[in-house]
Amino acid sequence: MGRDWLSGVGAAVAVLKQGLVQVLYPGTCLLCRRSLVPKERDFCGMCHSALASDSRLVCPRCAASVGPFTALANGCSICRDEPFSFERVLRLGAYEGLLREAVLRMKHFTGEAVAEALAELWAETASQKLHETGASLIVPVPLFWRRRWVRGYNQSESLARALAKQLRLPSGSHLLRRTRNTPSQTQQSASKRRENVRGAFTAKPGPELTGKTVLLVDDVMTTGSTANEAAKALRRAGAAGVVVAVLAISQKY
Numbered sequence: 152m153g154r155d156w157l158s159g160v161g162a163a164v165a166v167l168k169q170g171l172v173q174v175l176y177p178g179t180c181l182l183c184r185r186s187l188v189p190k191e192r193d194f195c196g197m198c199h200s201a202l203a204s205d206s207r208l209v210c211p212r213c214a215a216s217v218g219p220f221t222a223l224a225n226g227c228s229i230c231r232d233e234p235f236s237f238e239r240v241l242r243l244g245a246y247e248g249l250l251r252e253a254v255l256r257m258k259h260f261t262g263e264a265v266a267e268a269l270a271e272l273w274a275e276t277a278s279q280k281l282h283e284t285g286a287s288l289i290v291p292v293p294l295f296w297r298r299r300w301v302r303g304y305n306q307s308e309s310l311a312r313a314l315a316k317q318l319r320l321p322s323g324s325h326l327l328r329r330t331r332n333t334p335s336q337t338q339q340s341a342s343k344r345r346e347n348v349r350g351a352f353t354a355k356p357g358p359e360l361t362g363k364t365v366l367l368v369d370d371v372m373t374t375g376s377t378a379n380e381a382a383k384a385l386r387r388a389g390a391a392g393v394v395v396a397v398l399a400i401s402q403k404y
Contacts (some may be wrong), residue, residue: 181265182253193268198249202269203276205244213375214240214400229402235375236382237367237393241280243273246371246401254370254399257306266306266370269398270313281318284394286366288359289315290323292381293352295332310398311368320366326355326388327381348380354388361389372397 178187180195187195194202207216212226213233225231244250257266274281291311299305308324315322330353354360365385372378372395382393 181268182249182256193264194272199272201249202244202253202272205242207245209242209400212239214242214372214397215402216245216400230375233375233379235379236386237375237378237395239284240372240375240378240395240397240400241277241284242372242396242400243269243277243398244400246399250399257309257370258302262306263304263309266309267313270310271317273310273398274314274317278318281314281366281396284364284366284396285392286364286394287320288323288326288363289318289320289366289368290327290385292367292369292377293324293327293329295329297332307369310370314366314368314396321359323359323365326357326360327384328353328355345374345376345379348377350380352381352384354384354390356388360385362391363389364392364394365390367393367395369395369397371399371401373401 179185180187180191180198181193182198183195185195185197191199208219208221209215210217210221210223210227210230212223212235213230215227215229217223217227221227226233246254253265253269256262257269289311291305291307293299293308294302294305311324312322314320329351331351367378367381367385369378375395378395378397382395385393
């Protein structure tokens with residue numbers, strides 16, 4: 152009952168935040184504040200096009216940007232020797248330009264509206280790829296409870312909820328939990344990132360997860376350490392497979 156009550160409160164807060172955004176910026180693009188024409192929703196045509204256009208070649212395993220002559224057997228040079236617990240990564244784009252700005256906006260109080268709008272755009276532009284993963288359940292990468300309380304919401308949970316709605320898949324935000332408050336990964340080396348999140352997640356075994364392919368959702372991925380630890384927990388709890396879906400890939404190796 153407690154979890155249901157918290158979910159209800161979270162949904163009510165999301166509605167209030169969305170309403171606040173609409174009051175502050177009625178009929179304008181969530182990113183550039185241009186006026187929207189009747190057929191536009193959330194983003195203007197220019198911002199929508201920039202966010203939805205990822206023309207770069209990417210590694211089929213880790214979704215890093217690669218050159219046209221990169222050998223991709225078993226992944227690229229960045230991920231080939233990494234023993235990931237997930238099968239592959241799908242992305243909306245690279246962590247730069249307008250997409251980077253959108254992700255940073257998501258960290259503000261009214262950012263939940265941006266997160267949900269981005270997830271809708273993502274589902275619309277990549278629905279076939281997302282469905283082809285064979286995922287039957289969507290799970291967000293959780294924040295530690297204290298960090299979530301301070302921020303007011305978990306952007307990955309908002310992304311996952313909106314993706315689940317668009318793709319008509321169940322959301323299992325309660326199935327994965329972060330058990331400790333890990334330091335920020337931003338300035339850490341690859342080895343420090345792996346150590347930082349080792350054993351930081353636990354998943355709830357049960358019929359909701361057993362034998363399922365999970366679409367694990369996060370906002371940004373750099374080395375894949377966080378997603379890998381979360382995928383390990385999901386597989387230990389019975390998931391048959393894990394595919395990671397992130398808004399943006401940041402390549403700082």
